[in-house]
């Protein structure tokens with residue numbers, strides 16, 4: 192099936208062809224005709240499925256086909272995203288797919304100066320891509336008028352809720368006109384998302400797709416059992432001996448990411464860390480250096496890495512297993528994209544065997560163990576509790592999960608603020624997921 196049959200205009204199809212896409216992905220096939228017909232959608236889709244083009248292409252076409260009524264350009268489509276990185280990437284997609292259309296878009300997020308954003312908003316924008324907190328700052332300063340939004344997109348809605356944005360989102364919703372089209376994308380469907388969807392969507396089409404490349408197809412997964420104190424040494428050895436040129440390494444905490452990046456540097460591996468406490472400039476630079484290959488290892492926390500789209504990422508390493516099994520699926524989804532082979536390696540110490548069990552239960556299969564000669568675990572070492580957050584070797588002493596429904600404070604999450612704010616997000620602890628009626632579990636979650 193080609194893109195031509197979806198009802199997209201020549202200008203949009205041209206941009207798609209220039210991106211090198213020849214066939215729509217399943218979510219694009221399902222979502223584009225519904226959106227073009229003006230319907231709401233509730234889509235279960237993760238990064239990697241092509242969801243961004245799935246909502247961006249029809250959105251661009253709809254706006255272009257209904258030129259704004261005379262006068263000044265005003266915001267007609269709002270795309271909310273949980274993180275700066277995701278907002279920036281969606282912004283890039285909107286610009287790329289809309290390059291042959293006379294529409295203007297802007298990306299606004301926290302952590303960078305507000306004045307250039309004010310100037311951009313003043314010049315007039317049709318499509319605004321924003322993180323919730325900074326958007327509300329602009330609303331408070333009357334820099335932006337949301338009363339004429341025709342299309343609202345909530346991207347990665349579950350992450351936005353996880354990050355404590357629900358109040359911000361509700362405040363934003365209250366500023367929008369009642370008559371509008373709503374598109375909600377979420378990888379999981381905890382009760383809070385269902386409630387949000389119920390209050391937001393009108394007779395939505397339910398769309399559920401598996402990952403474009405399920406982990407089972409393209410990602411080789413391996414566990415290297417190793418002692419807790421020898422993980423860094425083993426990682427340096429693997430990067431060096433296997434000549435990995437580009438490796439994304441996950442740690443559980445921001446502090447752990449910084450520490451590991453310093454240690455790898457001292458082992459002679461060009462390295463950078465990205466997480467919520469880094470300035471936007473530092474994060475953008477680190478990502479650019481990593482993409483170009485001047486930085487060989489990028490150490491990241493789950494939140495910071497979410498939404499990063501790096502084509503053909505060959506290696507992902509779980510330096511520490513995530514507390515939430517679903518995060519494992521997200522992490523390894525960073526490799527083996529677009530049909531490229533990928534390898535996901537997890538360094539697992541005796542403390543993490545329970546986490547490993549949970550992961551294997553979620554992905555419904557055992558991950559092969561492979562002891563690296565010279566790094567055999569010492570069987571006399573006893574498991575220790577895993578410490579998360581600030582203070583410990585990987586953070587403080589918060590329990591790894593919070594109970595369902597408990598949210599980090601009423602204020603704005605640190606990720607949407609300028610760096611150095613000192614706020615701490617409880618790690619992990621995603622509420623249980625369940626599906627709205629009529630939706631099936633996605634392949635990536637169940638059968639990856």
Ligand code: AMP
Nearest residue numbers: 212214215216238239240241242243244
């Ligand atoms: P997303 O799920 O929106 O993050 O997209 C994942 C990746 O797939 C991005 O690198 C897109 O550029 C790419 N992509 C999106 N649609 C297509 C398509 N129809 N064919 C090939 N690649 C695509």
